[in-house]
Amino acid sequence: MAEDEKRDKTELQVMKELVDELYNFRDCYFETHSMEEAGRKKSDVAQEMEKTLKKLEEKEDSFQDTAEFLLQKGRCLNVAPDFSAVAEVCLSRAVKLEPGLVDGWNTLGEQYWKKGDLIGAKNCFTGALQHGKNKVSLRNLSMVLRQLPAADGDAHSKQVMESVDMARQAVQLDITDGTSWYILGNAYMSLFFTCGQNRQLSQQALSAYAQSEKVDRAASCYPELHFNRSTLFQYEEMFGSALNGYSRAAALDPGWEGPPEREKQLLEYLKKVTELIQNKGKVKARRLRTMLSNLSTSALGPCLSPQFRSPAGRVGSLEPRTLTSLKHGSNSGVAAMGKVVFSLAMEGRMAFTFGMVDSEEVCIVVMVYNIADSWGVLIGDTVVIPEPLLKRQSITHKDESFDFRSIRVDSPLLLIVNGKKQNPQSQIVTSVSCSRQSE
Template sequence: MAADINNLSAAERAKAAVDDLYDYRDHYLERNGLEKAAQKPQDVQQKMNEILQLLEELKDGIKNKAEFCMLKGKVLNVQSHYDSQAEECLSKAIKLDPKLVEAWNNLGECYWKKGEIPSAKNCFTGALTHSKNKFSLRSLSMVLRQLSGSPAERAKLTEESVEKAREAVQLDITDGESWLILGNAYLSMFFMVGQNPKFLKQAMSAYSQAEKDTVTKNNADLHFNRAMAYKYQEEYQLALEGFNLAARLDPSWSEPTEQENKLMVFLTNVTELMDAKGKIKGKRLQTMVQSPRESDLGPYKGGSYTSHSGKTVKLERCTLSRLKTELNAEKVVVGRVVCSIPSDDPVPFTFCLIDEEETCVPVNVYNLAQGSGVKIGDTVAVPEPYLQLVKVNHRDKSFEYQSIRVDTPVVLVVNGRKLGLDKQAPTVLTVSAISD
């Protein structure tokens, strides 16, 4: 190997050293183990300093000054934080050679770290005018989703983001980073454009492909973003494991631990308030568990209702204890609200429903407009309720209970009246902005 290096030109040695630096960074956890994750930034910094010193030694032998500036800027850009010297070197490289695609890509990444999203977009678009490459395409995909605009404009940008990520994957179907960004694009698409379950399924499929890459499987963003999707699906065990792994992969990133803690608090609050029937006792509780009136069912009374498509749907009222852990077709349950669950996250809105048998079940309502939640004492009817089992064992704590999931509030009947479209709002999900 030493003989091979000695036979290389200064420019070739410099490029090989820079490639080695990025290989060191990308495969660090794979080679050193998760226990050294906290040490990674310092070790990469040390390696970076060594390569910078080597570049200075090779500088006079590199005739192409644009390439030298690009290589130096790329070295300075290796860490996750913005570096002004990296921006300076890369800008100079592009001035010297406007067709240097790698300089455009790295400068775009610099601007991204700096928070100058439109400038980052211009760089990646500029790179693509010279060469169609996966780095520019996937970077453009994540940048498009961060641009501001009206809801309609952002929806269009998200659709374009998916297309760019798909193009990147098609150029190299083995690249996990491209699959990760495609997964993030589909996840954003799910929440931005109609919440079609197909998009969520495509996001999860892309994340599975990303995990096959030895580099990407150690990417904290992958596990964080997938955990957010698991949380939305109420697969809380997998969500907690994902947040926990993301935190261990990147100990300097606080958000995974914050999300993990929030979810544990949420599960604790749900089980405690459910078991305590909202902490309502005595005569007030007895009033709440009286048999509901027919009028409490609103349009669902009489054994059937007419859907938006004009189809007649049969509905049989049943108690909460008779529900099966699945979609309970042609059934409707009705009860009184005994509490809402405090949570830092607006999605979902969770309350506990109690019926005449004193069965108490939490109900998670998604896409509810701000300030439109139900109040203690309200009567709520839920048609064709989807009941699922929550079973979690995490950090020496166990939770096990059944809950009802409601994907849109407009199916609910509150105090005898069906909720209108004004009570519905689009869900907003946090998707990691580190690689997304």
């Protein structure tokens, strides 16, 4: 009897190793395949899954009522990106036979998630943690919490903060796990967009993504990592890095339409902006002179008051400055002023873009974030930007180059348009979510 038990354990261990090898084949695909073979990854993984499944099923008659066998069969089917009813049945039976089977609860939770049952998934991951603290349950909970519907904005913020805590705990359990670092990056990114866009949070997200790649070579081949990070790069106006990331994500997963579409949209946006700056929005010279003739310091409106409080908290009136006299970075104590000559909405409404010409007929592009759909400026409007944040955009990507100066404005409430402050309803916090269920 003891010999039979020993043989069974050995056979079950071999099955586990077979399934582990399958996951390793999927996760480390590019360690044994070139980027040119990226389009074959999905079919190659499916083929390996079928081979592994066949080997497991050869032993099914002997082990079909064994929790460990059911777990490995469920894990094998779970390697595929889509829901498997057979996997759900196997894993449900496995945890009934052995309620303390943490891997069983985690894999069953992933199947519920693929089916769209987020509450069922959350219950599985929470249940697994009751049997033992582990990184897989924690990071899966982190992802599910950010996707669960919330009653209101406050409840959603609370869920996102809880998701960051779960991801942090997963990293603490194993600081060498690139997947945990990557999910922590996504959690920080969600927190950044949910809770006031504190620059420290975006830096923490970028640091976590970098750490993910540093500790785990396989993580650098996650297309979702490059895509999500590029979304943050684009928001931070690191356009060259965003384009490179979208391009990398597209190369890693040629079947995913999102990355090449984003890359194309961003390139078209940069081309359009460059062209509009060069021709000053195609406004005819005579009309431009007429527009600029009534540009006076009275347009500064509230900025003329000694009690004016600038975005940085400085109190005192602001001095108007020409665009050429502004320095790169923040310009304290001064205001840029000009006439709108064009406007442009970035795809996905990430920013509202407009071109502004000052009294010297110099044109600059202004990117305004966190705008309500109803907000915008019209050609001919006078816009004052208190303490403008000036940037130099110098981008080269796939033989295309862009070079222009821009002003970033984090909220329309910071602008003075036609001598007036903007209505509080003109601002709405930008919401950006991480891509794909698997992140």
